[in-house]
Amino acid sequence: MNEITITRPDDWHVHLRDGAALEQTCADMARYFGRAIVMPNLTPPVTSVAEAATYRDRIQRAMAGLPRQFDPLMTLYLTDQTDGAEIQLAAASDFVHAVKLYPAGATTNSDAGVAELDGLFPVLAAMEEADLPLLIHGEVTESEIDIFDREKVFIDRHLAPIAARFPGLRIVLEHITTRDAVQFVREAGNNVAATITAHHLMFNRNDMLVGGIRPHYYCLPILKRNIHQNELIEAATSGNPKFFLGTDSAPHARHRKETDCGCAGVYTAHAAIEFYAAVFEECDALDKLEGFASHFGPDFYRLPRNSDTITLRKQAWPVPADIPLGEDILKPLSAGESLNWQVA
Numbered sequence: 001m002n003e004i005t006i007t008r009p010d011d012w013h014v015h016l017r018d019g020a021a022l023e024q025t026c027a028d029m030a031r032y033f034g035r036a037i038v039m040p041n042l043t044p045p046v047t048s049v050a051e052a053a054t055y056r057d058r059i060q061r062a063m064a065g066l067p068r069q070f071d072p073l074m075t076l077y078l079t080d081q082t083d084g085a086e087i088q089l090a091a092a093s094d095f096v097h098a099v100k101l102y103p104a105g106a107t108t109n110s111d112a113g114v115a116e117l118d119g120l121f122p123v124l125a126a127m128e129e130a131d132l133p134l135l136i137h138g139e140v141t142e143s144e145i146d147i148f149d150r151e152k153v154f155i156d157r158h159l160a161p162i163a164a165r166f167p168g169l170r171i172v173l174e175h176i177t178t179r180d181a182v183q184f185v186r187e188a189g190n191n192v193a194a195t196i197t198a199h200h201l202m203f204n205r206n207d208m209l210v211g212g213i214r215p216h217y218y219c220l221p222i223l224k225r226n227i228h229q230n231e232l233i234e235a236a237t238s239g240n241p242k243f244f245l246g247t248d249s250a251p252h253a254r255h256r257k258e259t260d261c262g263c264a265g266v267y268t269a270h271a272a273i274e275f276y277a278a279v280f281e282e283c284d285a286l287d288k289l290e291g292f293a294s295h296f297g298p299d300f301y302r303l304p305r306n307s308d309t310i311t312l313r314k315q316a317w318p319v320p321a322d323i324p325l326g327e328d329i330l331k332p333l334s335a336g337e338s339l340n341w342q343v344a
């Protein structure tokens with residue numbers, strides 16, 4: 001197949017950042033995505049509906065001169081202080097679509113996240129009641145838990161009990177990386193779903209660590225062994241509506257990744273659907289791309305599917321070596337390499 005036309009896709013997990021970075025991150029998202037779930041881990045984080053409204057304004061201003069725009073779907077950042085009143089405000093707004101749980105210390109800009117997960121139960125009850133989805137960075141942070149086990153331990157210790165206690169709460173386990181996560185989501189009720197990134201489909205930990213350490217493959221949750229990668233590929237290409245597209249495209253300036261203590265995050269927004277298409281083609285599943293990229297996300301979020309289409313053509317094109325990020329530059333995934341699929 002040399003050409004494929006699909007319903008316009010959406011990105012259900014992206015980091016746009018703020019300020020000068022918005023020019024590039026919004027331009028990349030606006031190339032063909034219809035909507036994007038915008039993560040709230042700014043410094044300081046987006047913890048209220050009022051802050052989400054002003055952040056949304058800044059995003060829309062950054063898109064003003066672009067040939068097309070995407071619709072930013074806003075999220076709130078849960079803290080130990082979030083209360084039921086804010087949840088009700090969020091549910092009543094027409095632009096906040098979910099609330100994000102970062103265990104404190106689990107990932108980039110998560111220091112203000114939740115330290116005491118049990119203390120969250122009243123807020124989760126309010127979200128269940130208001131039918132506002134909970135998005136989760138699912139990793140524990142205890143120092144004695146090995147980094148490669150943190151997702152599985154989070155599922156066992158926290159996610160399974162939360163899902164059991166709040167059977168009506170819609171939950172997205174974000175950027176899943178393990179067979180354990182795939183299995184949990186598959187077996188859970190229809191209120192539980194997961195996003196899968198392109199980089200977790202394309203790579204495993206050997207790609208990051210064999211023959212030299214590659215900081216641009218370092219993200220959280222960290223790349224796992226190939227058996228997990230294969231399970232993610234199987235889930236994404238299976239046609240199961242519980243698994244849908246979330247790039248987790250997360251820009252960091254190049255000098256903040258190529259350093260003593262590099263930041264976690266992979267930038268994929270410059271070629272997102274192009275990366276996914278290559279993975280789906282590789283396993284002869286291009287016919288499953290549309291469901292994963294364009295149908296299952298809006299169905300889960302109870303939003304209409306996009307009504308127009310995009311066309312991907314098999315046509316080699318070079319990924320730039322670097323991309324501007326405000327005053328800095330970043331190194332995009334597959335920098336300097338040639339990709340096979342291009343959006344027409």
Ligand SMILES: NC(=O)N[C@@H](CC(=O)O)C(=O)O
Nearest residue numbers: 015107108219220250264265
């Ligand atoms: N995924 C990452 O490695 N980084 C994300 C945060 C996140 O999604 O956990 C970021 O904001 O940089």
Ligand SMILES: [Zn+2]
Nearest residue numbers: 107137220221
């Ligand atoms: Zn995360």
Ligand SMILES: [Zn+2]
Nearest residue numbers: 015039248250
């Ligand atoms: Zn993320």
